Every structure is written in structure tokens, then in C-alpha cells.
Amino acid sequence: xxxxxxxxxxxxxxxxxxxxxxxxxxxxxxxxxxxxxxxxxxxxxxxxxxxxxxxxxxxxxxxxxxxxxxxxxxxxxxxxxxxxxxxxxxxxxxxxxxxxxxxxxxxxxxxxxxxxxxxxxxxxxxxxxxxxxxx
Amino acid sequence: xxxxxxxxxxxxxxxxxxxxxxxxxxxxxxxxxxxxxxxxxxxxxxxxxxxxxxxxxxxxxxxxxxxxxxxxxxxxxxxxxxxxxxxxxxxxxxxxxxxxxxxxxxxxxxxxxxxxxxxxxxxxxxxxxxxxxxx
Amino acid sequence: xxxxxxxxxxxxxxxxxxxxxxxxxxxxxxxxxxxxxxxxxxxxxxxxxxxxxxxxxxxxxxxxxxxxxxxxxxxxxxxxxxxxxxxxxxxxxxxxxxxxxxxxxxxxxxxxxxxxxxxxxxxxxxxxxxxxxxx
Amino acid sequence: xxxxxxxxxxxxxxxxxxxxxxxxxxxxxxxxxxxxxxxxxxxxxxxxxxxxxxxxxxxxxxxxxxxxxxxxxxxxxxxxxxxxxxxxxxxxxxxxxxxxxxxxxxxxxxxxxxxxxxxxxxxxxxxxxxxxxxx
Numbered sequence: 001x002x003x004x005x006x007x008x009x010x011x012x013x014x015x016x017x018x019x020x021x022x023x024x025x026x027x028x029x030x031x032x033x034x035x036x037x038x039x040x041x042x043x044x045x046x047x048x049x050x051x052x053x054x055x056x057x058x059x060x061x062x063x064x065x066x067x068x069x070x071x072x073x074x075x076x077x078x079x080x081x082x083x084x085x086x087x088x089x090x091x092x093x094x095x096x097x098x099x100x101x102x103x104x105x106x107x108x109x110x111x112x113x114x115x116x117x118x119x120x121x122x123x124x125x126x127x128x129x130x131x132x133x134x135x
Numbered sequence: 136x137x138x139x140x141x142x143x144x145x146x147x148x149x150x151x152x153x154x155x156x157x158x159x160x161x162x163x164x165x166x167x168x169x170x171x172x173x174x175x176x177x178x179x180x181x182x183x184x185x186x187x188x189x190x191x192x193x194x195x196x197x198x199x200x201x202x203x204x205x206x207x208x209x210x211x212x213x214x215x216x217x218x219x220x221x222x223x224x225x226x227x228x229x230x231x232x233x234x235x236x237x238x239x240x241x242x243x244x245x246x247x248x249x250x251x252x253x254x255x256x257x258x259x260x261x262x263x264x265x266x267x268x269x270x
Numbered sequence: 271x272x273x274x275x276x277x278x279x280x281x282x283x284x285x286x287x288x289x290x291x292x293x294x295x296x297x298x299x300x301x302x303x304x305x306x307x308x309x310x311x312x313x314x315x316x317x318x319x320x321x322x323x324x325x326x327x328x329x330x331x332x333x334x335x336x337x338x339x340x341x342x343x344x345x346x347x348x349x350x351x352x353x354x355x356x357x358x359x360x361x362x363x364x365x366x367x368x369x370x371x372x373x374x375x376x377x378x379x380x381x382x383x384x385x386x387x388x389x390x391x392x393x394x395x396x397x398x399x400x401x402x403x404x405x
Numbered sequence: 406x407x408x409x410x411x412x413x414x415x416x417x418x419x420x421x422x423x424x425x426x427x428x429x430x431x432x433x434x435x436x437x438x439x440x441x442x443x444x445x446x447x448x449x450x451x452x453x454x455x456x457x458x459x460x461x462x463x464x465x466x467x468x469x470x471x472x473x474x475x476x477x478x479x480x481x482x483x484x485x486x487x488x489x490x491x492x493x494x495x496x497x498x499x500x501x502x503x504x505x506x507x508x509x510x511x512x513x514x515x516x517x518x519x520x521x522x523x524x525x526x527x528x529x530x531x532x533x534x535x536x537x538x539x540x
Contacts, residue, residue, distance in 0.1 A: 003302050003305065003306050003385070003389055004305055004306075004309070006385050007305075007306055007309035007310065007313070007382055007385055007386070008309065010313060010380070010381040010382040010385065011309075011312070011313045011316060011382065012313060012316045012317050012318075013316040027305065031301055031304075031305050032273050034301075035273065035274055035277075035297065035301055035341060035345060036273050036274075036277055038341075038342050038345045038346070039274070039277035039278065039281075039345050040277065041466075042281070042345060042346040042347060042348050042463070042466075043277070043280060043281045043282060043348075045348045045459050045462060045463060046281060046282045046283040046347065046348035046459070047282050048282075050455060050456055050459060051455055051456050054213060054214060054450055054451070054455060055213075055214040057450060057462075058211055058213050058214035058447070058450060059214065059216070061207070061211065061446075061447075061466075062207075062208050062211065062216070062219060064342075065203075065204040065207045065208060066204050066208070066223065068200075068204065068338065069200040069201050069203065069204035071305060071308075072196070072197075072200045072308050072334075073197050073200060073201070075305060075308045075309050075312060076193055076196065076197065076308070076312040077312060077316065078189060078190075078193050078312050078313075078315045078316035079189060079190040079193035079194065081194070081197070081233055083229065083233075084197060084226075084229050084230055084233050087225055087226040087229040087230075088201065088226045088229075088230075090222055090225075090226070091219075091222040091223045091225070091226040094218065094219050094222040094223075095219055095222075095223075098216055098218075098219050110280070111280040112277055112280040112281065115273070115276050115277055115280065116277070119273055138437050138440065138441050138520070138524055139440055139441075139444070141520050142440075142441055142444035142445065142448070142517055142520055142521070143444065145448060145515070145516040145517040145520065146444075146447070146448045146451060146517065147448060147451045147452050147453075148451040162440065166436055166439075166440050167408050169436075170408065170409055170412075170432065170436055170476060170480060171408050171409075171412055173476075173477050173480045173481070174409070174412035174413065174416075174480050175412065176331075177328070177416070177480060177481040177482060177483050178412070178415060178416045178417060178483075180324055180327060180328060180483045180484075181324070181416060181417045181418040181482065181483035182417050183417075185320060185321055185324060186320055186321050189315055189316070189320060192315060192327075193312070193315060196311075196331075199477075203473065206440060206443075207443050207469075210440060210443045210444050210447060211443070211447040212447060212451065213447050213448075213450045213451035245415070246415040247412055247415040247416065250408070250411050250412055250415065251412070254408055324483060324484060325483075325484040327484075328481055328483050328484035329484065329486070331477070331481065332477075332478050332481065332486070332489060335473075335474040335477045335478060336474050336478070336493060338470075338474065339470040339471050339473065339474035342466070342467075342470045343467050343470060343471065346463055346466065346467065348459060348460075348463050349459060349460040349463035349464065351464070351467070351503055353499065353503075354467060354496075354499050354500055354503050357495055357496040357499040357500075358471065358496045358499075358500075360492055360495075360496070361489075361492040361493045361495070361496040364488065364489050364492040364493075365489055365492075365493075368486055368488075368489050
């Protein structure tokens with residue numbers, strides 16, 4: 001079991017009916033996406049053609065920040081607030097969609113953008129699944 | 136002029152019609168709220184009655200993380216994405232509303248909660264003003 | 271291969287002799303530790319005995335913030351600055367040591383503290399290995 | 406009084422002899438520097454000459470992340486750990502020094518780099534003052 005899953009299993013509070021597998025997947029996807037986007041921004045910046053990748057670097061930076069914040073909010077279950085979670089998940093899905101679109105557009109030329117686009121798609125999907133699971 | 140304002144004034148890109156004063160206020164409010172919520176969580180934790188402030192500590196932690204991410208997204212103007220900004224501002228206003236409500240409930244007993252509630256209200260308002268300004 | 275490893279492999283710049291495996295392990299350990307500490311803080315907060323876990327919650331919060339920042343600094347290779355990396359790794363190892371000690375002290379009573387202590391030890395070790403690898 | 410100062414004044418714990426003015430200045434400088442560096446990175450990215458500013462964008466990104474983490478660690482006083490604070494302040498001063506140097510180098514051409522360099526110098530100084538105050 002992943003660390004996020006192991007930690008979740010030991011939580012003392014009732015998780016308000018939240019599905020352990022769905023929330024674990026969502027946390028892991030957000031954490032993975034935050035790191036991949038930080039990495040993609042830096043790789044784009046290191047390309048000789050960085051000038052053409054300005055929009056991608058910016059999307060990556062936003063997506064990294066929002067995914068990082070979302071991973072933290074989704075990790076917390078004490079004093080559960082489903083409405084706030086829903087709103088944060090929506091912003092995160094929007095950031096992943098936007099960044100996934102930009103990265104996909106460069107995916108055939110830059111391998112880091114191709115990998116990052118896949119990670120963004122996965123995270124967007126995990127946020128949408130999580131939202132559904134909140135009811 | 137504040138540092139956030141001075142920095143914004145020197146930005147090389149057209150800000151897509153975003154009002155400088157409104158966006159500067161929004162960034163400053165988010166930065167202030169992230170710090171105040173981190174401080175309130177720590178002060179609650181330091182109270183002998185920390186056990187009764189569990190919900191407040193959790194709201195503070197979420198609000199700090201979301202405000203910090205929002206301050207960064209709102210600081211970026213290169214490769215402007217109004218839809219993403221709108222979605223992030225909505226999540227931030229929701230976090231400030233939730234945290235402001237919880238802190239206000241303890242405001243008469245704990246001065247740090249009273250000050251923090253005021254900061255949350257200010258930040259919620261600044262996010263709503265900013266959303267309106269995005270059109 | 272992990273996402274962090276896949277992203278690193280596609281980086282356009284020479285990594286200044288940094289060992290791919292060592293830096294990947296370090297990034298992954300920091301990311302894992304940031305999430306585990308956020309989770310442990312929330313689990314401690316959810317315990318009926320939260321009052322006794324105040325020091326642990328605080329150590330977790332510091333460790334989460336420092337590990338998150340370190341994971342980002344270590345993910346960046348464009349414009350490499352070995353001195354800054356060394357200084358950040360030292361702070362991160364100190365945070366992991368402190369948090370690992372506090373969590374270990376509660377490990378026999380709280381499973382989340384036991385798991386988190388292990389993660390902190392792993393991250394501390396990964397930061398020290400990384401420092402050595404920087405020369 | 407600033408919000409950071411007002412919040413600090415209401416903290417229930419003894420601050421272990423830490424000087425209120427020095428720590429307030431340090432927190433404010435870190436928060437200001439995190440925002441200015443995020444802003445400078447984005448302004449550099451928006452320049453037609455972004456390609457020449459790659460090193461500056463990267464320094465800004467590191468400095469923003471480290472200052473943000475430092476502002477949070479310095480905001481916490483419950484369960485005080487002077488050694489960890491010292492280590493984090495050292496990393497933050499190093500990040501501010503590095504970023505201040507890079508920004509200063511472009512200060513005559515780019516107003517955002519000139520302003521950001523000043524903010525970095527101020528934050529470096531505040532971290533060093535804070536370290537001295539920890540004894």
C-alpha cells in the first residue's frame with residue numbers, strides 16, 4: 001500500500017463516507033501532478049526554444065501550485081467540509097485541464113510535455129472522480 | 136506603493152484589461168490571509184483549550200494553503216487564463232468564508248481568532264471584487 | 271519508472287554530474303514526506319488526545335512545508351546552484367530529523383506517528399545522500 | 406500595526422525570548438519576497454528577451470518557494486525549535502542572496518528585477534537579524 005493509503009487507514013476520525021481508494025488516488029494524483037508540472041516548467045525553461053514555451057511554463061506553474069494546495073486539503077479529514085473540497089477540486093480539475101491541453105500541444109516535440117500532459121489528464125480525472133464520490 | 140503594486144506596474148505584458156488596483160488588493164489580501172491563518176492555527180494549537188479549537192485549526196490550514204496558491208496564480212499575467220483565475224478565486228472565497236465563520240465563532244474568546252476572522256472577510260471580499268473585474 | 275524519474279530523464283540540460291537515481295529518490299522522498307506529515311498532523315488533530323500531540327502537529331507542519339519547498343528546489347536543474355541546494359537539503363534533513371524524533375516518541379500509541387516517523391527517517395537519509403552526491 | 410504583528414501579539418505562548426519586532430519583520434520580509442519573486446519570474450517570462458532571463462526565472466522560483474516555507478516556520482511558536490529555525494533561516498538567506506545577485510545583474514535593464522533585488526536584500530538581512538536574535 002502507498003504511504004498516502006497507509007496514513008489514511010490510520011486516521012482516527014470517521015471519513016464521512018468518503019471512499020478510501022478514491023481519496024487516496026486523488027491525493028496521489030495531485031502530488032504527482034504538482035511535481036511533474038514543476039519539472040516540466042524547469043525542462044521547458046532549459047530548452048533553447050524556451051521563448052516558444054512561455055505559455056506552457058506559466059500553465060505548469062499555476063497547475064503545480066493548485067495541485068499542491070489540493071493535495072493538502074484532500075489529505076485533511078478532521079473537521080470535514082465537503083463544500084470547500086468540492087470547490088477546490090473544481091479549481092484543480094480546471095488547472096489540470098488547462099495545463100494538459102497546453103502540454104499536449106507540445107507533446108510531439110518535447111517528451112517532458114508529453115509525460116506531463118498524461119499526468120495532468122490523470123489528475124483531472126481523479127479530481128472529477130473524487131467530486132462524484134463527495135455526493 | 137506596496138511591493139505587489141510596484142512589481143505589477145513593471146510587468147511587460149498587457150494585463151488584458153485587469154484593473155491594477157483591484158488585482159493588487161486581491162494579491163495582498165491573499166498573502167495577508169495565508170499568513171494570518173498560519174498564525175491563528177499555531178496560536179489555537181498553543182491554547183490550553185486546543186482540543187476545542189480543532190475545527191478552527193483545520194479551517195486555518197486549508198485557508199492558508201488555498202490563499203497562498205491563489206496569491207501566486209493572481210500574481211501571474213503572462214499567458215493569462217481568465218477561466219482558471221475565476222475558478223481559483225471561487226475556491227479561495229469559499230475557504231475564506233468557511234474559515235472566517237469558524238474564527239468569528241471564537242472571536243469573543245480568542246483575540247487571534249477575532250483578528251483572523253477580519254482578515255478572512257477582507258480576503259473573501261477582495262476575491263469577489265477580483266472575480267467581478269475579470270468580467 | 272516513477273514519474274519523477276521519467277521527467278528527469280527528459281530534461282534538456284546536463285545535470286552537472288548529479289546522479290539521476292539519487293536525485294529522483296530525494297525528490298520522491300521529499301514529496302512523500304510532505305504528504306505524510308500533512309496527514310499525520312491531521313490525524314493527531316483528530317485524536318481525542320490532540321492536546322498531548324501539540325508538539326507533533328507543529329513538527330509535522332514545519333516538516334511538510336520544508337519538504338514541499340525542497341522537492342521543488344531539487345526538481346529544478348536549469349541554472350543549477352549547488353550551494354543553495356546544499357543549504358536547503360540541510361534544512362530539510364534537520365526538519366525530518368526533528369519530526370521523526372517527535373513522531374517516533376508516539377509511534378507505539380499512534381500508528382500514523384509510527385508510519386510518519388519511518389517516512390521522515392527515509393527522507394532525512396535521502397537528503398543526506400543527495401548532499402554527498404553534490405560533492 | 407501590521408497583521409503579522411497583531412497576530413503575534415495575541416499568541417498564548419511565551420515566545421522563548423524571541424524579540425517581537427525582529428520576528429515580525431522577518432515574517433513580513435519573507436512573505437513580501439515570496440510574492441515579489443513570483444512576480445519577477447512572471448515578468449521575466451513575459452519579456453521578449455525571456456531566453457536571456459532563464460537563470461533569473463529559476464532563481465526567482467527557488468527563492469519564492471523557500472521564502473514561503475520560511476515565513477510559515479517563523480510564524481509558528483508553539484513547540485519552538487530554535488535549531489530548525491536557524492537552519493531554515495540560513496537556507497532562506499542563501500536563496501535571497503543568490504536571487505538578489507542575479508536580479509541585481511539585470512536591474513539596470515528591467516525595473517522588476519531592480520525592485521525584486523531590493524526586496525531580496527531586505528529579506529536576506531531580516532533573516533540574518535532573526536538568526537542573531539535566536540542566540
